[in-house]
Amino acid sequence: MLLCASSCIVVLNLDAEGTAEGASSEGASSEGGSGAGNTGAGDTGAGNTAGASCQGQGFATFDGESDFFQIDTGETLDLSNDFAIGARVRAHLSDVADGYVGVLFSRLSSSEGKGYSLYVFESDGQVFPGVSAYVNAELCSCVGTTPMTEAWTTVVGTYKRSGGGDDLRLFVEGTQVCTDDCGDDDLATFAAAAAIGSALNGNGYFFAGDLDDVFARRQDDPAVPSSCDAETRLLLRFDGSVGQVFQPDCGSEISVTQGASTDADTSDPTLVICP
């Protein structure tokens, strides 16, 4: 297929379980969690604690099958006019299935027609980053055209109302790789609890890979926050051991839950703490 240019439409039904509309303009189907197909079993846990993997002291590993965090946000993540959502990402690329979509961060519901999401998706056997947001109930999307590697990569989506046709932007390693015209309007406020590593409520699109420095900011600055300020609503550094429910590094009103419940279970991501 032709790789998507900036005008490519990415159709993501990110709150649906099982019967996804697909990841790319080709409409490839996904079977949600079972479709991701990459267990990452050889690349998790203690095996990841050496060298460059540990620049950030610790990170979270997601198995592509069931792992996610729930983010109980209250109104803290109402990023209505001006935002940046991002993470350092190390995708697991082996055995990526057709139609794979791995959600990095989602507060998006296609049934509600609201919210925003950062993700990676398969196209023609390769994996690309993307960001989507609903504006006036229409999905606005921006995707990268350079495939992800298995190196740590900073992926950030930003939104800011603009009359110039570039409200939504995607940055990879600090470089703008895509813009999209969302019509110069505000995002609707949306009270759903966010998710990291899956669609809302753990409903499929499980990410296979590692995440660090996951953040959300009420400002369209693509830099990873170095400290907490009023605009930084969420930052997760994963640099120490945490319980089933824990506080992020930034975001005092937010609690994070490992997996589908507060019990230890197979939907808990693996926290890798470096020596």
Ligand SMILES: [Ca+2]
């Ligand atoms: Ca870290």
Ligand SMILES: [Ca+2]
């Ligand atoms: Ca759990």
